[in-house]
Amino acid sequence: MINHDALMQYNILIKTSLGFEKIVATRIQELDPEAKVLPEPMNFKGLVLVKNGRFSRDELVEQIARNVVEAEKIIPIDKATIADPNVICEEIRDVVTEKIDEKKSFAVKTTRRGKHGFTSIDVNVIVGDCIRKYTGASVNLRYPDIIVYVEIKRSSSLIQIG
Known part of the structure; x- marks a missing residue:
């Protein structure tokens, strides 16, 4: 089983749909043989993790979007850290101030897998408040x-600002 440090x-x-994880992983390996691909990380069905190889991250994302229909x-x-709303707040400061300015509006959407002492709504509220304070942007x-997507998998969180 993959640990938090390896996930980072x-x-x-x-x-992807359940049962398609290995197909997606194989197709990505065909696109970028140097990519590191992990289907069903931590036994979570419907997920595939990728570390780009030959292509940049954004180029590989485009290649996957065009060629892997599954x-x-x-x-x-954009950021990976531990699954704690307060730590997420601290860790995302640089990323959100780069990508969100005071003229923009934002929302936080959280998906959790595993057991935690907080809910997805707790994460949305805590992280959203931090982003608002850091950037001056409004919540909509x-x-x-x-x-801002926050994907929490057991003890890890993966964040995309987009």
Whole structure:
């Protein structure tokens, strides 16, 4: 089983239908033989983790989007840290101040897998408040300019600002 430190090296998370994880992993390996690909990380079905090889992360994301039809959602990871809302707040400061300015609106959407002492809504509120303080941006839950995705898998969190 993969541990938290090993998980931190991956920079793309793919969501797929259950049972398609190995197919997605194989197709990505065909696109980029140097990529590191892990289907069903921590035994979570429907997920594939990727660390780009030959291509840049963003180029590989584009290649996957064009060529791997089984990849239902492709999430480029901007930050990886431990699964604690307060730590996430501290760790994302640099990334959010680069990507979100005071003229933009945002929303935080969290998905959790595993057992935690907090809910997805707790993460949305705590992380959203930190982003608001760091950037001066406003929260807009209906039509945000930017969505901050927080994917929590057991003790790890993977964050995309996009």
